[in-house]
Amino acid sequence: xxxxxxxxxxxxxxxxxxxxxxxxxxxxxxxxxxxxxxxxxxxxxxxxxxxxxxxxxxxxxxxxxxxxxxxxxxxxxxxxxxxxxxxxxxxxxxxxxxxxxxxxxxxxxxxxxxxxxxxxxxxxxxxxxxxxxxxxxxxxxxxxxxxxxxxxxxxxxxxxxxxxxxxxxxxxxxxxxxxxxxxxxxxxxxxxxxxxxxxxxxxxxxxxxxxxxxxxxxxxxxxxxxxxxxxxxxxxxxxxxxxxxxxxxxxxxxxxxxxxxxxxxxxxxxxxxxxxxxxxxxxxxxxxxx
Amino acid sequence: xxxxxxxxxxxxxxxxxxxxxxxxxxxxxxxxxxxxxxxxxxxxxxxxxxxxxxxxxxxxxxxxxxxxxxxxxxxxxxxxxxxxxxxxxxxxxxxxxxxxxxxxxxxxxxxxxxxxxxxxxxxxxxxxxxxxxxxxxxxxxxxxxxxxxxxxxxxxxxxxxxxxxxxxxxxxxxxxxxxxxxxxxxxxxxxxxxxxxxxxxxxxxxxxxxxxxxxxxxxxxxxxxxxxxxxxxxxxxxxxxxxxxxxxxxxxxxxxxxxxxxxxxxxxxxxxxxxxxxxxxxxxxxxxxxxxxxxxxxxxxxxxxxxxxxxxxxxxxxxxxxxxxxxxxxxxxxxxxxxxxxxxxxxxxxxxxxxxxxxxxxxxxxxxxxxxxxxxxxxxxxxxxxxxxxxxxxxxxxxxxxxxxxxxxxxxxxxxxxxxxxxxxxxxxxxxxxxxxxxxxxxxxxxxxxxxxxxxxxxxxxxxxxxxxxxxxxxxxxxxxxxxxxxxxxxxxxxxxxxxxxxxxxxxxxxxxxxxxxxxxxxxxxxxxxxxxxxxxxxxxxxxxxxxxxxxxxxxxxxxxxxxxxxxxxxxxxx
Numbered sequence: 001x002x003x004x005x006x007x008x009x010x011x012x013x014x015x016x017x018x019x020x021x022x023x024x025x026x027x028x029x030x031x032x033x034x035x036x037x038x039x040x041x042x043x044x045x046x047x048x049x050x051x052x053x054x055x056x057x058x059x060x061x062x063x064x065x066x067x068x069x070x071x072x073x074x075x076x077x078x079x080x081x082x083x084x085x086x087x088x089x090x091x092x093x094x095x096x097x098x099x100x101x102x103x104x105x106x107x108x109x110x111x112x113x114x115x116x117x118x119x120x121x122x123x124x125x126x127x128x129x130x131x132x133x134x135x136x137x138x139x140x141x142x143x144x145x146x147x148x149x150x151x152x153x154x155x156x157x158x159x160x161x162x163x164x165x166x167x168x169x170x171x172x173x174x175x176x177x178x179x180x181x182x183x184x185x186x187x188x189x190x191x192x193x194x195x196x197x198x199x200x201x202x203x204x205x206x207x208x209x210x211x212x213x214x215x216x217x218x219x220x221x222x223x224x225x226x227x228x229x230x231x232x233x234x235x236x237x238x239x240x241x242x243x244x245x246x247x248x249x250x251x252x253x254x255x256x257x258x259x260x261x262x263x264x265x266x267x268x269x270x271x272x273x274x275x276x277x278x279x280x281x282x283x284x285x286x287x288x289x290x
Numbered sequence: 291x292x293x294x295x296x297x298x299x300x301x302x303x304x305x306x307x308x309x310x311x312x313x314x315x316x317x318x319x320x321x322x323x324x325x326x327x328x329x330x331x332x333x334x335x336x337x338x339x340x341x342x343x344x345x346x347x348x349x350x351x352x353x354x355x356x357x358x359x360x361x362x363x364x365x366x367x368x369x370x371x372x373x374x375x376x377x378x379x380x381x382x383x384x385x386x387x388x389x390x391x392x393x394x395x396x397x398x399x400x401x402x403x404x405x406x407x408x409x410x411x412x413x414x415x416x417x418x419x420x421x422x423x424x425x426x427x428x429x430x431x432x433x434x435x436x437x438x439x440x441x442x443x444x445x446x447x448x449x450x451x452x453x454x455x456x457x458x459x460x461x462x463x464x465x466x467x468x469x470x471x472x473x474x475x476x477x478x479x480x481x482x483x484x485x486x487x488x489x490x491x492x493x494x495x496x497x498x499x500x501x502x503x504x505x506x507x508x509x510x511x512x513x514x515x516x517x518x519x520x521x522x523x524x525x526x527x528x529x530x531x532x533x534x535x536x537x538x539x540x541x542x543x544x545x546x547x548x549x550x551x552x553x554x555x556x557x558x559x560x561x562x563x564x565x566x567x568x569x570x571x572x573x574x575x576x577x578x579x580x581x582x583x584x585x586x587x588x589x590x591x592x593x594x595x596x597x598x599x600x601x602x603x604x605x606x607x608x609x610x611x612x613x614x615x616x617x618x619x620x621x622x623x624x625x626x627x628x629x630x631x632x633x634x635x636x637x638x639x640x641x642x643x644x645x646x647x648x649x650x651x652x653x654x655x656x657x658x659x660x661x662x663x664x665x666x667x668x669x670x671x672x673x674x675x676x677x678x679x680x681x682x683x684x685x686x687x688x689x690x691x692x693x694x695x696x697x698x699x700x701x702x703x704x705x706x707x708x709x710x711x712x713x714x715x716x717x718x719x720x721x722x723x724x725x726x727x728x729x730x731x732x733x734x735x736x737x738x739x740x741x742x743x744x745x746x747x748x749x750x751x752x753x754x755x756x757x758x759x760x761x762x763x764x765x766x767x768x769x770x771x772x773x774x775x776x777x778x779x780x781x782x783x784x785x786x787x788x789x790x791x792x793x794x795x796x797x798x799x800x801x802x803x804x805x806x807x808x809x810x811x812x813x814x815x816x817x818x819x820x821x822x823x824x825x826x827x828x829x830x831x832x833x834x835x836x837x838x839x840x841x842x843x844x845x846x847x848x849x850x851x852x853x854x855x856x857x858x859x860x861x862x863x864x865x
Contacts, residue, residue: 094326102326181327210326220320223328230328231320233350238334245333 001149008104012111013143019287020120021085021113021173049073083198084124084169085117087139088161089149090178091128093224096151100207103151105269106177109203111143113175116287118142125169129157129178133164154225156182158189165192173286177203179210180249182225186256193262200262201286202253208270213242296369296839303364307357314353355855359848366844379466381416382459383407385431385443386473387423388450389749389813390492393577399474399491399819400445406489407472411436420462423447424455424473426750430462445579446789448750448810456486468827474819481825492819496521498543498572499580499814503807505568505587505746511555513585515570519543520815523575527551531568567792567805580814584792584805586745593618593732596625598632601645604711607719608643611728618732627735634706639735641707648676648712652690662687662698663734664707667726676715682708707731738781742795742804749808753785755795767794769806 049062052072065073087110089095096103110126117124126139126146130153137148157178168174174197180186194200215234222229232238250266257264265280281287295301325331385391385407391400411419421431421439425447431439452471459469469485471477474492481488502516517527522545529537529551536556541549555568572581595618599605608629612618618627628640656670664687675695684699684706699706711718718724737743743754757764762777769791776783783795787806795802 097326098324100326179326181329183327183329207326210330213325215323218320220322221328221331222322222324224324224326226328228328229322230331232331232334234334241333242330245330249330 001147004104005107005149006144008108009111009143009146012108013115015108016112016115016143017119018290019112019116020290021083021117021122022120022285022288049075083122084172085113085122086168086172086174087113087124087126088129088133088164088174088176088178089126090157090176091130091134091149091151092153092155092157092182093151094179094181095205097207097224100209101269102179102205102207102210105205105267105272106203107149108272109177109205109267110175111146113281113287114143117173119290122173127164128153129160129164129176131155132160133167154227156184156225158182158184161189162192165195168197170196171198173197173199173201175201175203175286177205179206180204180253181206181210186253187259190253190256190260190262194260199286200257200260201281201284202257202262202264203281204250204253204264204266205269205272206266208268211246211268213239294371295365296371298368300364300368303367304361306360306364310353310356310360311349314349352855352859355851355858359851359855362844362848362851366841366848368841370840370844372838372840379416379468380463381411381414381419382463382467382469383411383419383421384424384428384452384455384459384469384471384473385421385440386450386452386471387425387429387443387445387447389445389448389579389808389810390577390816390819391445391474392579393474393495393497393816393819394493395576398576399493400443402491403472403489404440404443406491407440407470408436410470414468416468420459422455422459422462424450424452424471426451428455428458430458444789446749446808448748448808449812471825476818476820476822477824483826483828485827486825487827488824490819490821490824492816493821494521494819495576495816496523496545497575497577497580497814497816498523498525498541499577499811500570500572500583500807501548501580501809501811501814503570503583503585503746503809505585511557511587513551513553513555513568513570515551515553515583516548517541517543517551517572518548518811518814519545520817521545525572525574528571528573529553529568530571531566536568567803577814577816579790579808580810582790583807583809584746584790585807586792586803586805588745589741590617590736590744591739592616593735594621594624594626595619595732596622596628598628598630599643601631601643601713603713604631604643604645607713607724608728611719611725612732614725615729615732617729617736626739627731634708637701637704639704639706639738641709641731644678644682644708644710645712646678648715649679650693651676651712651715652693652695654690656695657686657689657691659685659687663737664696664698664727664730666730668723668730670718670723673721673723674715674717676712677710678712680710682710684708705734740800740802742802744804746805746807747787749787749790749806749810751787753787753793753795753804753806755783755785755802755804757781757783757797758800761797763797765794765796767796769793 049065050073052061052074060074062073062075065071089106089110095106114124114126124140126136127133128136128149136146138145161176174193176193190200213234218231218233220229220231253264263284263286265284267280392398419436421436423429423431423443426449428451431442433439433441450473452473456469456471459467463469467485469487471486471488473490475490477488497520499518499520500515501518502514504514506512513529515527517525522543524542527539527541528535537553539551543549567584567586570583570585575581595612597605597608597620599608609620612620626639628635628638629643630640631643631645634640634642652675654670656673658665658668658670675690677693677695679693682694682697684697686694687698688696695710697708699708713719737754737756740756740758747753757778759781760778764776764778764783765773766776766785767773769789785793785795790806790808793804793806
């Protein structure tokens with residue numbers, strides 16, 4: 001991991017110190033229904049009464065009801081679960097595309113969110129989506145302790161996300177940071193990511209050249225991940241068609257996100273600033289100033 | 291028909307096409323760049339597909355429009371010529387109308403040429419097609435279509451002036467005309483490919499021909515015939531008057547040899563029905579036009595001349611000239627012509643000579659009225675003409691500057707010639723001009739009497755027939771049996787001797803027969819005849835004449851393409 005990435009992480013951590021992650025209030029569609037926690041959490045919250053059944057903890061008998069109605073009734077409590085944050089960063093080559101700051105921006109956002117999660121007392125796990133979801137070394141500690149991060153996966157992270165989503169913590173806040181520039185149906189990725197999640201946040205980080213290519217004339221464009229190339233003559237008309245394709249791509253992800261109630265925030269790597277990230281994530285209800 | 295190019299070297303400008311292609315390919319030398327994904331770029335039409343599959347080069351629409359414009363402009367500069375719609379180029383056909391074209395036995399040159407002419411006319415689709423017969427003078431054929439024009443091709447001319455005919459068709463056809471010359475011999479000079487195709491259908495062959503024929507009249511009826519051998523030949527000469535053979539002779543002629551036959555005919559020889567005509571005939575060769583000759587006795591009574599010339603020297607000169615003509619009889623008895631150096635006669639034809647001593651002698655330049663019959667054949671080059679100064683009554687016929695030397699004054703039906711001539715200071719009377727002048731005077735006077743100018747004329751010449759008076763119903767009977775009616779002018783009828791044989795001019799009860807003979811050694815000599823093709827119609831001539839330039843159309847198309855190109859590029863820039 002080079003110094004530039006480390007600097008970006010440090011910058012993200014610094015920025016994240018002022019925020020904390022807000023746990024989601026509602027379960028996501030497709031999360032599999034309400035799930036009562038079985039483990040001891042930070043507190044137990046009264047939820048309902050039911051008739052006593054053999055084996056119930058006698059400590060939960062509602063003595064007041066017994067006194068009034070001579071019925072054995074137990075209090076039912078819901079386990080208040082402290083949210084876990086799963087940070088997934090696209091580890092493909094396109095994120096680290098030379099000449100862009102997508103890698104730095106992605107790590108900075110990840111570091112910001114990791115620090116904000118830690119500020120909120122939420123544990124987090126930081127993984128890179130490569131051929132599979134690969135936990136980053138010391139990826140649950142301070143961001144500046146992260147190690148072994150590289151954007152050199154020559155392929156789409158979609159399969160790794162779909163497969164790896166099954167192993168994520170239930171009811172966790174799942175954050176995917178990626179440029180989302182891969183072929184395939186977004187709904188498959190988002191559905192997998194949303195299954196069992198408390199919330200899903202997609203942070204799309206694009207480079208300026210991804211949003212508005214500054215090209216003129218004939219270009220041989222080489223896919224950073226697959227190595228395939230394509231020769232195009234880029235002129236005004238081509239720029240217009242490119243912009244239309246980008247709009248269609250965003251709309252496709254937006255529609256898929258709405259379907260699973262995921263939140264998408266977007267930014268241009270070269271233009272992302274701390275306040276911008278906060279505004280976007282704050283507006284999405286993910287971050288809150290400490 | 292495939293278009294031709296008037297300036298094909300302009301096609302070299304098509305080098306602009308690979309240059310344009312190079313420019314586009316250079317522009318298409320794509321710089322390489324790594325992108326996050328090709329996902330969004332798939333919306334842009336790929337300039338060319340990557341990978342190993344070989345695919346045809348795909349270039350943008352502006353390239354093809356520019357290529358089309360370049361090709362159109364270059365083709366336009368190359369002057370594309372296409373055949374004119376409907377009207378192909380004119381074809382002017384010059385047909386050798388001379389006698390030699392009828393030589394060749396059963397396959398004369400004329401017949402073989404006819405097939406070629408018809409085939410050429412049908413193959414070329416020419417319009418119009420005009421035929422000119424090349425005879426002594428070129429003659430434009432009449433007729434609406436080719437066949438009608440070809441029907442007038444009889445090959446009866448004593449010679450063919452092909453150059454004059456070609457000049458005529460060049461003027462008639464204009465720059466669009468193709469010229470086809472049909473004859474029986476090669477051109478006299480090298481003929482390059484151009485607008486003229488020269489085709490000959492002759493073949494060299496030996497020929498015996500009657501090349502001269504004459505018959506006297508009067509008391510002794512004599513005939514002179516000359517037979518020439520063009521190539522070794524044997525023939526039989528037969529002279530007859532109708533069914534009666536007057537003379538028969540076998541002739542063996544070496545190449546270039548000539549045999550003369552002189553006959554004195556018995557009194558009364560000649561066909562009674564043909565004005566005492568006799569016929570000479572040769573046998574046995576392929577050129578028949580020169581195997582026959584018809585001769586009539588010359589019936590020209592001498593002009594009765596009364597001489598009243600006091601100047602002894604002048605009288606001697608005049609008498610000598612009149613004697614040389616053998617057409618005058620000096621007599622005072624009812625003279626047809628009076629010649630005097632005294633007072634002019636009151637009436638009748640006369641020549642009044644003013645032989646006073648000259649004030650000056652002229653050496654020229656002499657001005658002759660060539661339309662006057664007295665000046666026929668006169669050449670005053672080198673002449674010294676001394677005259678007394680002063681005017682002369684009558685129309686000037688010969689002048690030396692402003693000084694009239696000979697004038698003509700019409701008096702009633704007669705003419706009075708006034709000649710001013712001083713023999714002491716002149717030399718005309720010692721030159722051939724002198725007897726020629728008096729011959730012309732006598733012939734003119736004799737011609738005013740009814741009768742033919744000459745009983746025997748050569749083919750191609752004119753026969754002048756003097757009638758008794760004006761007539762509007764003069765019938766001319768040709769040897770082929772055709773008849774036509776004409777009117778006399780100044781009591782005369784002029785007949786063009788266009789075919790050999792016996793002719794008749796009929797004016798009421800009067801008949802004026804005369805014979806026309808094809809005595810043409812040049813036509814009879816078939817040694818120079820040949821077959822072949824010379825010259826030919828060049829592509830340049832074809833393109834310059836029978837085609838039209840469509841460069842403007844191509845340039846117009848190019849402009850349309852460029853306008854479309856501008857709109858395409860503007861639309862692309864604005865989108």
